[in-house]
Amino acid sequence: MLKNQTLAYLTSDDWQALAEIAIHQSYALGDVIIAEGAPTRNILIIRKGYVQVERSHQGRGVALSQLGTGEVLGEMSWLEQTGASASVIAASEVEVEVLEELALQSLLNSLPGFSARFYQSLAVTLSRRLRVVSDYLSQPNEQEQRSLRIGNISERQIPPGLVAIVEQFKQTMVNLEQQLQRRQLSPSQAQEQTNLTCQQLLNSLRQHSQTEALMDSAWSNLLAFRDLEQLESGIGDYVFRELFALMMSSATIASCYSRPRGIIDSYEVNQRIDANEPEGDGWLGALIDAWFLSSYFCQNRRQIKAQISQFLQYYIEQRYSQNGNSVQVLSLASGSGRELLDVLSRSEKFFATVIDRDLAALRAIRQEAEKLGRGEQMTLIQTDLLLLATGQEKLTLPPQHLLYSFGLCDYLSDEQILQVLGWAHGQLADQGMILLTNISPEHPERLLIMHILEWTPYYRTREELENLLQKAAFMPVNQSIEFDGSAAPDSEICWVVGLKQRSK
Amino acid sequence: MFENYNYYRFEAAYQQYGIRASRCKEFLFKGDPLADATVAALSKLSCGKATKVLNQLLNEGSAAVPDAPEALRELFAQLETVPLWVDWERVDRGSQMVMQLSLLINPVLTLYSVPLMYASPAGTKPLVYTGNLVQRAPRRMGETSRFVRLTCQPGGLKRFSEGFKLNVKVRLMHAQVRRLLLSSGQWNTETLGIPVNQCHMAWTLLLLSMGVIQGLRQLGINFTQDEVESILLLWAYSGYISGVDSELLCMSETQAQRLMLLLGAQEGAPNEDSRNLVQSLRTLPLPGQLHEEAWFAELASTLSRSLLGDHLADALGIPPSAWTWSVPLIRPFLSMFSEAQRHIPEVADLAVDWGITTWETLENNLFAGPGEIKLPSR
Numbered sequence A: 001m002l003k004n005q006t007l008a009y010l011t012s013d014d015w016q017a018l019a020e021i022a023i024h025q026s027y028a029l030g031d032v033i034i035a036e037g038a039p040t041r042n043i044l045i046i047r048k049g050y051v052q053v054e055r056s057h058q059g060r061g062v063a064l065s066q067l068g069t070g071e072v073l074g075e076m077s078w079l080e081q082t083g084a085s086a087s088v089i090a091a092s093e094v095e096v097e098v099l100e101e102l103a104l105q106s107l108l109n110s111l112p113g114f115s116a117r118f119y120q121s122l123a124v125t126l127s128r129r130l131r132v133v134s135d136y137l138s139q140p141n142e143q144e145q146r147s148l149r150i151g152n153i154s155e156r157q158i159p160p161g162l163v164a165i166v167e168q169f170k171q172t173m174v175n176l177e178q179q180l181q182r183r184q185l186s187p188s189q190a191q192e193q194t195n196l197t198c199q200q201l202l203n204s205l206r207q208h209s210q211t212e213a214l215m216d217s218a219w220s221n222l223l224a225f226r227d228l229e230q231l232e233s234g235i236g237d238y239v240f241r242e243l244f245a246l247m248m249s250s251a252t253i254a255s256c257y258s259r260p261r262g263i264i265d266s267y268e269v270n271q272r273i274d275a276n277e278p279e280g281d282g283w284l285g286a287l288i289d290a291w292f293l294s295s296y297f298c299q300n301r302r303q304i305k306a307q308i309s310q311f312l313q314y315y316i317e318q319r320y321s322q323n324g325n326s327v328q329v330l331s332l333a334s335g336s337g338r339e340l341l342d343v344l345s346r347s348e349k350f351f352a353t354v355i356d357r358d359l360a361a362l363r364a365i366r367q368e369a370e371k372l373g374r375g376e377q378m379t380l381i382q383t384d385l386l387l388l389a390t391g392q393e394k395l396t397l398p399p400q401h402l403l404y405s406f407g408l409c410d411y412l413s414d415e416q417i418l419q420v421l422g423w424a425h426g427q428l429a430d431q432g433m434i435l436l437t438n439i440s441p442e443h444p445e446r447l448l449i450m451h452i453l454e455w456t457p458y459y460r461t462r463e464e465l466e467n468l469l470q471k472a473a474f475m476p477v478n479q480s481i482e483f484d485g486s487a488a489p490d491s492e493i494c495w496v497v498g499l500k501q502r503s504k
Numbered sequence B: 001m002f003e004n005y006n007y008y009r010f011e012a013a014y015q016q017y018g019i020r021a022s023r024c025k026e027f028l029f030k031g032d033p034l035a036d037a038t039v040a041a042l043s044k045l046s047c048g049k050a051t052k053v054l055n056q057l058l059n060e061g062s063a064a065v066p067d068a069p070e071a072l073r074e075l076f077a078q079l080e081t082v083p084l085w086v087d088w089e090r091v092d093r094g095s096q097m098v099m100q101l102s103l104l105i106n107p108v109l110t111l112y113s114v115p116l117m118y119a120s121p122a123g124t125k126p127l128v129y130t131g132n133l134v135q136r137a138p139r140r141m142g143e144t145s146r147f148v149r150l151t152c153q154p155g156g157l158k159r160f161s162e163g164f165k166l167n168v169k170v171r172l173m174h175a176q177v178r179r180l181l182l183s184s185g186q187w188n189t190e191t192l193g194i195p196v197n198q199c200h201m202a203w204t205l206l207l208l209s210m211g212v213i214q215g216l217r218q219l220g221i222n223f224t225q226d227e228v229e230s231i232l233l234l235w236a237y238s239g240y241i242s243g244v245d246s247e248l249l250c251m252s253e254t255q256a257q258r259l260m261l262l263l264g265a266q267e268g269a270p271n272e273d274s275r276n277l278v279q280s281l282r283t284l285p286l287p288g289q290l291h292e293e294a295w296f297a298e299l300a301s302t303l304s305r306s307l308l309g310d311h312l313a314d315a316l317g318i319p320p321s322a323w324t325w326s327v328p329l330i331r332p333f334l335s336m337f338s339e340a341q342r343h344i345p346e347v348a349d350l351a352v353d354w355g356i357t358t359w360e361t362l363e364n365n366l367f368a369g370p371g372e373i374k375l376p377s378r
Helices: A014-023 A073-082 A100-112 A115-137 A161-182 A187-208 A211-220 A229-249 A249-255 A267-274 A285-293 A296-323 A338-344 A358-372 A385-389 A414-427 A446-452 A462-471 B010-017 B019-029 B032-044 B047-060 B072-081 B089-098 B102-118 B137-152 B164-184 B199-207 B210-220 B227-242 B253-266 B272-280 B287-292 B294-308 B311-314 B325-343 B345-368
Strands: A023-027 A033-035 A045-048 A051-054 A062-068 A087-090 A094-098 A327-332 A351-357 A378-384 A402-407 A426-441 A474-477 A494-499
Touching: A014 A094, A014 A351, A014 B047, A045 B199, A062 A115, A062 A358, A062 A462, A073 A115, A094 A161, A094 A249, A094 A351, A094 A462, A100 A115, A100 A267, A100 B019, A100 B199, A100 B325, A161 A187, A161 A378, A187 A211, A187 A229, A187 A285, A187 A446, A211 B010, A229 A296, A249 A285, A267 A296, A267 A358, A267 B072, A285 A296, A296 A327, A296 A338, A296 A351, A296 A402, A296 A426, A351 A358, A358 A378, A358 B032, A378 B272, A385 A414, A402 A414, A426 A462, A462 A474, A462 A494, A494 B137, B010 B019, B010 B253, B019 B253, B032 B047, B032 B072, B047 B072, B047 B164, B072 B287, B089 B137, B089 B227, B102 B137, B102 B199, B102 B210, B102 B272, B102 B345, B137 B164, B137 B272, B137 B345, B199 B210, B199 B227, B199 B253, B210 B227, B210 B253, B210 B294, B227 B253, B287 B294, B287 B345, B294 B311, B325 B345
Parallel strands: A062 A378, A327 A351, A327 A402, A351 A378, A402 A426
Antiparallel strands: A023 A094, A033 A087, A045 A094, A051 A062, A051 A087, A426 A494, A474 A494
């Protein structure tokens, strides 16, 4: 019988005794091993294969976790004498050892010392889990709060040139609204004017955020004791406050803003950007939305997803043609998984696992995959990647061939990326590949992202990403493929591919 | 930007002054630790809070703000400790003397002391970063003028007086300039020393005190030793409040002259920034559009060249003048004027009234200033 960490204090004799009462059972893919709420109080130990843990609130086919060989199931129901807190579904052919409640109870009563060791094991396991949850809850998550946008700049330090452009912007938008109401402008004319005015505003913001301009602002009131960084924020604060009402009439900008500091792109944000269908409130909302959807920021995101999709297709074809085996692809916190679904519709040669915190995104992927009749090829797991990376959550996956993430690095510090890469390294098969993207420090709409969307991503160059890959024992590789359509420039979103070298 | 210019003449200064020059050089790399810590602490507060705390400390004293950040408490502990060498009677005599000569002090500042400040190529470098080197000239001159007036008015340096507060504010502004430039990544400390360093602060202080005395003397004003030392004491205390290192505060004419020579010897030759700044002084907006009068420009050039000497005046781009006869003509009148003040109290009072009125009018003009200053063709 397989020894495991959950029952760490059991002796060899104890395991021997357990082996004698264990009942061996097999399940086929998709079989329900334990149903949520079922009164079963058996303890199960996985002997072979993978199971998925699901809860009804997540929806069908979206797992909380995936567990593999050696993992223990049902111990909480056993202790609490309640129904199963989650369903356990076979994610492959599965073999388990079942410790039936009565047989186990009998062993606890009869085998000297077994009871103490058994309960101590469970107590320590639960204590560890509690510690993890407490640590997680007590961690200050600054990213979930908006920054206080006040006190960064004094009135005298706001550049008069910028004030003039902002006032002009507001006036132009008022005029546009009136002209639209009176039907004096065609929609295309209105859009053209909106684009021009918005762009002028961004140009002015960019100009006044240059070091020389900030220095000039600083000099305008030295006794405000502001640093250049504070002044840059202050100039953004001013623009943000002045334009808030107008900008929030755009559905996409409002969706972006609803994610405090852009912790992780939401399903809704990605859907809106992918769909590229302007929407908004009032006469101007849709116009501003259309301008935003045509911005580099949104264009890049659409481009990079198309690129990843083509890369996936290319990689899967290459790998399949080499050995004829199906390919395992793991998607990390990549939101709506549009790129996977594109490939899924064209290929039966791969299985994809998607890990994301965003339940709405996972549900949508499940629906889309089922519509395509490819639900079987997708494993969806709702969990926090950082918890996995730091060992606070468990997940057992078969060796993966390609692992990719779109946008994840934008929200992680170097230290966190290294943790994720360390975990990812363990999930990949030899010669497996990893693909990462990151928003570039040269992104032309950095100020829009910072001041209007209130997102504070980590910006990195390709070289910086490659350095992180190397630190995590991946070898950066040049994966040059011809993309259909225009590719996102490196100066806007950079991407890197790393290779896990063969184990020695 | 910096590498191709000799901002300092360390070798020459060392050959002339030996170990004193080496000691002096060290002050190029020294700021004002108390003020530097204060601006760092204030930058951590919101704009409004920083202003409120500072104003409360200035207006009510440190005892009224017990929860002020540590750095501010330390700064105000120094500011609220009056050094033993401060003799208030003498400081008042210095104030009285400056006030009586206030009619002449602004021309001396504009035509001599300030051009000498601008002659320092490294000392003017912080101004280059404003991006409005020339455009802000009237405002800067107005601020300098106001600083001198408030510092020198009777009781100007007493705690809670306007002059005292302005000295503290100027000190913090200098510290903020240091902080901004040092964090900008654009300042080359190795070549320039730190921005607004002790040498340049002492140089400015000396030009406002000894420099003004020298300028007035050249124009015919006589000073007794007590008058000179009273003025120097007044400015030494201003230097103490403004964060000048105690080693660089001068209370006798000999000390002041020696330090001026030493600091002057260390400075490099004036550069293009110096010349642009000096040129901007020639178009300052003056009452009655005086600055647009040809005769006035000619007279200003003559006086400036006479005070600075032809060599330095040429280096600063001050045009030669045909009115060189005017200075010897002016001297006896001004000499008589200063003697009359010394002996006839009514004349002295009248001089003070005229001086202050003129001074304030001038400041108002400078602060109101035209939208844009254009450099005169040279």
